Amino acid sequence: MSEGMNKNLMEKIVSLCKRRGFIFQSSEIYGGLESTWDYGPLGVELKRNVKQAWWSSIVYERGDMEGLDAAILMHPSTWIASGHLEGFSDLLTDCKSCKKRFRLDQLKENKCPECGGALTEARKFNLMFKTHIGAVESQKNVVHLRPETAQGIFVNFENVLTTSRRKLPFGIAQTGKAFRNEITTGNFTFRSREFEQMEIEYFVKPGTDEEWYRKWIDERLYWYVRFGIKRDNLKLREHTKEELAHYAKACTDIEYRFPMGWSELEGIANRTDFDLKAHSKLSGKDLSYFEEGTKERFVPYVIEPSGGVDRAVLAFLIDSYREEVVKKEKRVVLGLHKTLAPIKAAILPLLKNRDEIVTMAKGITKDLSKSFNVRYDDTASIGRLYRRQDEIGTPFCITVDVESISDKKVTVRDRDTMQQDRVSIDSVKEYLDKKLTG
Numbered sequence: 001m002s003e004g005m006n007k008n009l010m011e012k013i014v015s016l017c018k019r020r021g022f023i024f025q026s027s028e029i030y031g032g033l034e035s036t037w038d039y040g041p042l043g044v045e046l047k048r049n050v051k052q053a054w055w056s057s058i059v060y061e062r063g064d065m066e067g068l069d070a071a072i073l074m075h076p077s078t079w080i081a082s083g084h085l086e087g088f089s090d091l092l093t094d095c096k097s098c099k100k101r102f103r104l105d106q107l108k109e110n111k112c113p114e115c116g117g118a119l120t121e122a123r124k125f126n127l128m129f130k131t132h133i134g135a136v137e138s139q140k141n142v143v144h145l146r147p148e149t150a151q152g153i154f155v156n157f158e159n160v161l162t163t164s165r166r167k168l169p170f171g172i173a174q175t176g177k178a179f180r181n182e183i184t185t186g187n188f189t190f191r192s193r194e195f196e197q198m199e200i201e202y203f204v205k206p207g208t209d210e211e212w213y214r215k216w217i218d219e220r221l222y223w224y225v226r227f228g229i230k231r232d233n234l235k236l237r238e239h240t241k242e243e244l245a246h247y248a249k250a251c252t253d254i255e256y257r258f259p260m261g262w263s264e265l266e267g268i269a270n271r272t273d274f275d276l277k278a279h280s281k282l283s284g285k286d287l288s289y290f291e292e293g294t295k296e297r298f299v300p301y302v303i304e305p306s307g308g309v310d311r312a313v314l315a316f317l318i319d320s321y322r323e324e325v326v327k328k329e330k331r332v333v334l335g336l337h338k339t340l341a342p343i344k345a346a347i348l349p350l351l352k353n354r355d356e357i358v359t360m361a362k363g364i365t366k367d368l369s370k371s372f373n374v375r376y377d378d379t380a381s382i383g384r385l386y387r388r389q390d391e392i393g394t395p396f397c398i399t400v401d402v403e404s405i406s407d408k409k410v411t412v413r414d415r416d417t418m419q420q421d422r423v424s425i426d427s428v429k430e431y432l433d434k435k436l437t438g
């Protein structure tokens with residue numbers, strides 16, 4: 001794909017998201033707040049489905065994981081121990097003429113990339129958002145919005161271990177909001193200031209960490225493929241020694257071929273025993289593990305697969321978007337995986353002025369809504385209704401027509417093949433069940 005076409009693709013996705021209610025700019029009526037986004041009626045469903053697909057495959061299917069939902073605000077010592085207060089910063093420089101601010105590591109030359117002006121000396125800029133807890137604003141009650149969900153897991157390691165009676169290796173999974181005062185933003189939701197993460201901390205015996213690191217890279221890569229991303233649009237990129245974060249022994253990014261170029265979707269890091277040791281030291285609480293078989297005591301190593309929900313949603317949208325020509329007409333389709341599709345089936349009456357048809361279609365909608373997210377729609381002609389559902393990725397359209405009244409059957413149209421099956425009303429639920437989970 002050429003660069004022009006790629007740029008065009010991002011524009012098409014942004015426009016579709018706004019037009020159909022997937023993603024809106026935050027506080028749009030006030031002109032918007034830069035790099036924050038709101039998920040609309042379809043976006044919230046897609047996002048929930050992405051998180052649920054992740055949660056099911058990690059927490060339910062593996063058998064060696066526990067879930068957690070830790071608070072966003074944490075004790076200030078957390079960020080001292082984790083190194084974020086000291087180290088979670090970018091080096092920034094300002095242009096003396098146009099006053100724009102840049103990240104030093106993203107500049108190719110020592111001058112302003114916009115106007116060529118001279119730059120100020122670089123300064124450290126902490127990416128954590130600061131606020132105050134309680135009624136008085138003072139240096140003593142400063143707290144930060146978490147810049148990653150991971151630390152909520154580390155500080156609960158002992159709680160989860162003792163209450164779940166787990167043995168190593170085992171992991172803790174969590175999804176939740178994280179906040180970073182990013183300087184270079186843009187590319188739609190790719191780099192936001194408020195975003196959601198899906199993080200796993202997997203605790204292993206030191207010495208087995210490299211093997212688990214490799215296994216997790218593989219498992220996480222194929223999770224994206226399982227839910228519809230084309231393998232060719234994913235690649236692995238191992239960090240060089242210079243790039244590694246202060247806590248990591250190794251790190252590999254899963255990159256996606258976004259329209260603006262290959263960019264990080266998820267990182268898998270070998271965080272060693274850095275975090276547990278640091279929290280042990282500062283809190284005075286022993287976070288070591290006793291292995292009964294060998295009578296050994298040690299601090300576990302941690303493998304961390306850390307993905308962004310918003311980046312995953314964006315990648316699923318981009319990867320599933322296609323345009324086709326059917327009967328000389330353009331058809332836009334979001335070929336989303338059925339598990340991720342916001343609406344599973346649309347129920348459409350062929351004639352909206354025939355009471356029996358409308359009543360039947362509404363009855364089917366009511367029945368199916370107990371099992372799936374379905375929608376009734378009679379606001380346009382059938383061709384138009386099909387196109388609307390294709391564009392938002394609805395896998396099935398169920399049409400009620402005149403014959404349905406006598407034969408008690410409906411037509412079910414498949415989004416991808418456009419094939420139509422005649423199915424008896426009694427067995428529509430079973431039909432969808434099979435198709436959606438098969």
Ligand code: ATP
Pocket residue numbers: 148180182189190191192193195196197264265266267306307308309310311
């Ligand atoms: P980048 O290099 O793109 O800034 P990072 O390496 O700092 O990302 P991590 O700290 O590894 O990111 O965070 C884990 C995951 O959280 C990332 O892979 C990404 O999916 C997501 N993420 C991080 N920062 C943002 C952001 N500003 N907006 C949206 N998602 C983000």
